[in-house]
Amino acid sequence: MSCYQADAQSMIGRHKDDVQAIINKNYREFKRDNSVVKQQFNYLKFVNSDRTRTWILHFTHEDICKTSKLVCDYSEFDRVVEKLSTSHTKTGDSEWEYVSRQDTIQVSLIKQEWYFTVRETRKK
Numbered sequence: 001m002s003c004y005q006a007d008a009q010s011m012i013g014r015h016k017d018d019v020q021a022i023i024n025k026n027y028r029e030f031k032r033d034n035s036v037v038k039q040q041f042n043y044l045k046f047v048n049s050d051r052t053r054t055w056i057l058h059f060t061h062e063d064i065c066k067t068s069k070l071v072c073d074y075s076e077f078d079r080v081v082e083k084l085s086t087s088h089t090k091t092g093d094s095e096w097e098y099v100s101r102q103d104t105i106q107v108s109l110i111k112q113e114w115y116f117t118v119r120e121t122r123k124k
Contacts, residue, residue: 044059069118
């Protein structure tokens with residue numbers, strides 16, 4: 001998954017077609033989820049085979065990825081935090097960052113009641 005890859009290959013800044021191709025080739029555990037019929041937002045949604053991780057990528061009107069959000073079941077928590085901590089630079093309590101191409105990518109982990117999210121955005 002983009003948000004905890006060892007090689008820090010972000011989807012942020014990539015064209016929608018490229019994101020789709022990269023996920024299909026390198027993240028085979030994720031399958032496209034087209035369950036939302038009326039799309040008000042420009043995004044792609046993928047779910048892993050265990051249905052413990054949902055990956056949502058939001059795009060600009062020009063189809064450039066602007067944010068990546070991984071929604072996870074708490075059964076994934078320790079593994080995700082470990083991967084973030086070993087592959088990215090910790091910048092806060094639940095914050096990391098890394099450089100991908102020319103961009104610094106900011107990663108935030110947000111705990112919710114039933115799940116947690118890992119959100120990636122370009123650092124301003």
